Amino acid sequence: MNNIHNSLNNDVNSPVLTPLMTGISSPDPLKFAFTVKSAPHAGRGGSHPLNLTPQQWQTWWTSPTSATQRALYIHLPFCRKRCSFCNFFENGSNPARISHYVDELSKQLYIASKTPFVQSGTFDTVYVGGGTPTDMQASEIAIIGEAIQAFPLAKDAEITLEGRINGFTHAKFDAALSSGFNRFSFGVQSFNTQVRLAAGRFDDRENLIERLQELSEHPSATIVADLIFGLPGQTMEIWQQDLQDVIQSGVHGVDLYQLIGLQGTRLSHQAEKKATNKQKQQTLAPAVDSQTRARMYAAGASLLESSNWQRLSSCHWRRDKRERSIYNSLAKSGIEILPFGAGAGGNIHGHGIMNARDLSHWHQAQSQATEAGTQRFPSQVPGMIMSPNPSAALDSQFKAGLDSGVLALANFDTELVSHLMPLFSAWQTHGLVKISGKIMTQTLAGRFWNVNLQTGLFAYLKQNPFESCAS
Numbered sequence: 001m002n003n004i005h006n007s008l009n010n011d012v013n014s015p016v017l018t019p020l021m022t023g024i025s026s027p028d029p030l031k032f033a034f035t036v037k038s039a040p041h042a043g044r045g046g047s048h049p050l051n052l053t054p055q056q057w058q059t060w061w062t063s064p065t066s067a068t069q070r071a072l073y074i075h076l077p078f079c080r081k082r083c084s085f086c087n088f089f090e091n092g093s094n095p096a097r098i099s100h101y102v103d104e105l106s107k108q109l110y111i112a113s114k115t116p117f118v119q120s121g122t123f124d125t126v127y128v129g130g131g132t133p134t135d136m137q138a139s140e141i142a143i144i145g146e147a148i149q150a151f152p153l154a155k156d157a158e159i160t161l162e163g164r165i166n167g168f169t170h171a172k173f174d175a176a177l178s179s180g181f182n183r184f185s186f187g188v189q190s191f192n193t194q195v196r197l198a199a200g201r202f203d204d205r206e207n208l209i210e211r212l213q214e215l216s217e218h219p220s221a222t223i224v225a226d227l228i229f230g231l232p233g234q235t236m237e238i239w240q241q242d243l244q245d246v247i248q249s250g251v252h253g254v255d256l257y258q259l260i261g262l263q264g265t266r267l268s269h270q271a272e273k274k275a276t277n278k279q280k281q282q283t284l285a286p287a288v289d290s291q292t293r294a295r296m297y298a299a300g301a302s303l304l305e306s307s308n309w310q311r312l313s314s315c316h317w318r319r320d321k322r323e324r325s326i327y328n329s330l331a332k333s334g335i336e337i338l339p340f341g342a343g344a345g346g347n348i349h350g351h352g353i354m355n356a357r358d359l360s361h362w363h364q365a366q367s368q369a370t371e372a373g374t375q376r377f378p379s380q381v382p383g384m385i386m387s388p389n390p391s392a393a394l395d396s397q398f399k400a401g402l403d404s405g406v407l408a409l410a411n412f413d414t415e416l417v418s419h420l421m422p423l424f425s426a427w428q429t430h431g432l433v434k435i436s437g438k439i440m441t442q443t444l445a446g447r448f449w450n451v452n453l454q455t456g457l458f459a460y461l462k463q464n465p466f467e468s469c470a471s
């Protein structure tokens with residue numbers, strides 16, 4: 001291990017470096033630089049919760065934006081079934097419940113769309129996510145799509161509908177296209193029928209491929225699929241087939257996500273039981289270890305890139321220029337995102353916002369606003385509003401760069417780059433990056449571990465504060 005100190009040390013010539021920041025030296029960094037992906041996303045503090053008065057909330061909606069790029073995020077918190085790996089499940093897809101929610105949500109969107117704040121700048125991208133927005137009826141998809149059109153959208157704005165293939169009928173696809181959606185992101189996870197059944201998914205492999213092929217033949221709609229590697233029962237052989245299948249399905253873009261052990265999922269409950277009940281342990285499919293996941297990532301990157309797919313980020317590739325992935329790349333760059341719906345997150349005027357997930361409280365806020373008379377501003381719903389983060393712009397620059405696989409060091413203050421150089425050099429020694437002049441390019445291992453690198457960088461800055469980034 002080179003030059004690594006484990007104790008706190010404020011001497012600038014001898015910064016604190018820990019293996020959690022730098023990874024460790026190993027002959028195979030893809031498999032061994034870190035032991036486990038640190039978290040789904042990286043971030044550091046720097047802001048605190050605020051109590052926004054109704055007056056301040058109204059001022060937000062009457063003040064012009066200072067953002068140059070903006071997005072709209074609309075959350076549909078409904079699923080028909082809880083998948084074993086996912087903790088995004090919030091409410092069952094009851095038709096009456098969805099219909100009531102869509103009514104309220106579209107009212108809020110129309111009210112917001114008329115405010116001076118919304119009208120003061122265009123929106124580059126819109127994401128209707130969940131949950132499972134494709135569980136809406138065709139008419140409800142059209143209601144949301146038309147409400148989005150009331151916003152000042154950039155020419156050629158990307159408008160995504162997220163969901164799943166099961167239940168996504170021709171009528172829903174037509175309604176979505178005619179109301180302005182132009183990108184569709186489907187969670188496939190794995191094509192293998194057994195793996196899918198075990199994870200709580202509905203369709204079999206053949207149906208999935210056939211429907212994805214059909215949708216991808218549309219002349220202008222962009223079709224994207226999410227795959228997960230590391231699911232229980234998903235061997236390397238099955239994963240290789242998943243990759244072949246996604247290529248064969250004709251989709252224009254694909255995300256390859258490593259399975260993250262999220263709390264509150266069926267898989268995490270199984271793992272807890274496994275620790276306490278040895279007998280049941282034998283009945284569970286074996287978890288895929290971190291080294292195998294690293295090999296799965298490498299297999300995915302290699303097959304897609306040798307098939308001429310272009311890498312847009314560490315986990316996203318496109319077959320076709322039609323796929324732009326604007327929302328995902330801009331969201332990582334910290335742009336303004338207006339959140340709508342229970343459980344939606346975003347940021348307005350530099351304040352992070354997370355709407356609470358509870359559906360009845362969300363509806364209550366809408367009814368109170370309606371009772372109060374003519375509504376000129378969207379209702380302030382329960383949730384968390386944060387103070388502006390002084391290092392937000394810098395952090396987003398690091399996150400977006402490390403997620404893309406290339407950090408252009410020339411874009412940062414030279415003193416800050418010198419301050420970070422002990423960390424970057426350790427990454428280079430450990431086979432995670434290559435530094436050439438003012439460009440730091442991640443290796444395949446560095447891309448696989450990119451969230452650990454982001455977490456490591458923020459930990460480094462916390463333990464070795466740099467004057468102008470210290471909060």
Ligand SMILES: C[S@@+](CC[C@H](N)C(=O)[O-])C[C@H]1O[C@@H](n2cnc3c(N)ncnc32)[C@H](O)[C@@H]1O
Pocket residue numbers: 079085086087088130131132133162163164186187188189226227228257258259260261262
């Ligand atoms: C919010 S989900 C919505 C997807 C959609 N409802 C569906 O059923 O396919 C978006 C994506 O998050 C990813 N995801 C969910 N849980 C995950 C986990 N534990 N690890 C990695 N990716 C996960 C899945 O690939 C999923 O497609």
Ligand code: SF4
Pocket residue numbers: 078079080081082083086087088089130131132187
């Ligand atoms: S993967 Fe999709 S359908 Fe399954 S629980 Fe998560 S959000 Fe719901």
